[in-house]
Amino acid sequence: MTRTRKEIDDMKRALITGITGQDGSYLAELLLGRPEYEVHGLVRRSSSLNRQRIDHLFRHDPGLRDRLHLHYADLGDASSLSMLMDRVRPDEVYNLGAQSHVRVSFDQPLYTADVVGLGTLRLLEAARQLNESKPVRFYQASSSEMYGAAPPPQGPATPFHPRSPYACAKLYAHWQTINYREAYGLFACSGILFNHESPRRGESFVTRKVTLGAARIKEGLQKRLVMGNLDARRDWGFAGDYVRAMWLMLQQEKPGDYVVATGESHSIHELLELAFSLVDLDYRDFVDFDPRYTRPSEVDALQGDATLAREVLGWKPEVDFRGLITMMVEHDLELARREKHAQTYPGP
Numbered sequence: 001m002t003r004t005r006k007e008i009d010d011m012k013r014a015l016i017t018g019i020t021g022q023d024g025s026y027l028a029e030l031l032l033g034r035p036e037y038e039v040h041g042l043v044r045r046s047s048s049l050n051r052q053r054i055d056h057l058f059r060h061d062p063g064l065r066d067r068l069h070l071h072y073a074d075l076g077d078a079s080s081l082s083m084l085m086d087r088v089r090p091d092e093v094y095n096l097g098a099q100s101h102v103r104v105s106f107d108q109p110l111y112t113a114d115v116v117g118l119g120t121l122r123l124l125e126a127a128r129q130l131n132e133s134k135p136v137r138f139y140q141a142s143s144s145e146m147y148g149a150a151p152p153p154q155g156p157a158t159p160f161h162p163r164s165p166y167a168c169a170k171l172y173a174h175w176q177t178i179n180y181r182e183a184y185g186l187f188a189c190s191g192i193l194f195n196h197e198s199p200r201r202g203e204s205f206v207t208r209k210v211t212l213g214a215a216r217i218k219e220g221l222q223k224r225l226v227m228g229n230l231d232a233r234r235d236w237g238f239a240g241d242y243v244r245a246m247w248l249m250l251q252q253e254k255p256g257d258y259v260v261a262t263g264e265s266h267s268i269h270e271l272l273e274l275a276f277s278l279v280d281l282d283y284r285d286f287v288d289f290d291p292r293y294t295r296p297s298e299v300d301a302l303q304g305d306a307t308l309a310r311e312v313l314g315w316k317p318e319v320d321f322r323g324l325i326t327m328m329v330e331h332d333l334e335l336a337r338r339e340k341h342a343q344t345y346p347g348p
């Protein structure tokens with residue numbers, strides 16, 4: 001599709017770090033669904049391609065393909081971020097890139113601090129420099145993990161008490177984002193998002209591990225599911241709903257920080273109960289405990305208060321806990337059935 005000069009001048013350019021991740025893929029979809037956006041994604045080099053979550057955007061619709069561009073860079077490499085910022089000159093930057101696994105952050109604390117904490121600072125610096133010649137808006141993916149040990153419900157007035165190297169690094173990035181707003185007048189927002197999931201969730205996070213496990217056990221592809229602490233409680237929403245809140249934050253007149261959550265909390269027991277009941281099984285017959293999946297310091301209970309997001313952004317979640325887990329189990333059943341079929345198919 002050829003665009004006129006005016007249409008090109010009116011285009012908004014968004015830069016997304018973490019575009020190959022769960023949230024990055026939904027956010028890219030949301031922005032490309034709006035004709036005024038051109039989307040630029042930061043990807044890091046790996047020995048084999050890791051773009052399953054965004055492949056469909058390139059495959060199906062040439063109109064989308066023309067407005068989606070990927071660039072090699074890394075949050076660990078400040079010069080690559082400055083070059084990227086200069087080349088793209090984005091109107092909006094969404095910083096979603098991270099070593100995002102809490103348990104892994106105990107095994108790799110320095111790497112996590114570097115990518116999550118300093119990586120954000122590197123990107124903020126590049127954005128600050130661009131902001132001197134053109135206004136740029138910045139979204140930081142902050143996390144409910146920053147509340148950590150603070151008892152629920154957690155909202156904007158709750159004091160932070162991080163409980164992992166990941167959470168400490170996110171808190172550093174959170175305060176840097178606020179400081180760039182206060183010190184340099186950068187339009188910088190921090191979204192404190194509670195857990196959000198989807199069929200695109202990484203397989204080692206608890207919801208996906210459970211929905212995949214239930215589906216594979218049902219289809220006879222797996223016998224047992226080995227888990228950690230089942231008493232923890234989380235406020236789980238749908239990632240597709242949560243990226244809408246990110247976008248809304250950058251469309252406001254003034255920058256601000258918002259909690260994004262459903263306000264409902266469930267234990268891992270309840271998650272297992274629901275997922276296995278959806279495939280007519282009782283989880284107690286299949287789940288084992290292994291301390292490998294516990295954390296040296298745990299976040300016991302999260303339940304967010306998203307009043308501000310509701311009142312100022314007009315945001316509310318569309319998918320509830322049951323709807324979310326049903327969506328994920330159905331998706332994973334389909335995957336398991338395909339895998340089973342591939343195993344038994346005798347070939348042409």
Ligand code: NDP
Pocket residue numbers: 017018019020021022023024042043044046050073074075076095096097098099100101115141142143144192193194195196197202
């Ligand atoms: P994912 O783990 O699915 O995606 C993380 C993304 O970051 C991937 O695209 C990954 O690339 C990229 N990445 C990792 N390391 C680097 C690096 N050194 N340089 C550049 N990119 C890198 O996370 P989610 O989509 O679930 O989360 C998005 C963001 O929101 C993260 O910052 C996360 O910490 C935060 N968050 C998530 C919540 C949730 O419940 N999902 C809740 C609150 C905050 P690659 O594909 O190459 O690995």
Ligand code: GDR
Pocket residue numbers: 100101102103142143144145193194195196204205206207209226227228229230232233234268293294295298299
């Ligand atoms: P979390 O998500 O740590 O909240 O961080 P995760 O799904 O990993 O854990 C949630 C809770 O489940 C318990 N748990 C297990 N977790 C995993 N991964 N595997 C298990 O086998 C298991 N058994 C029990 C955990 O102990 C924990 O209490 C996610 C990430 O997306 C972060 O990037 C994000 O910032 C926060 O959500 C909000």
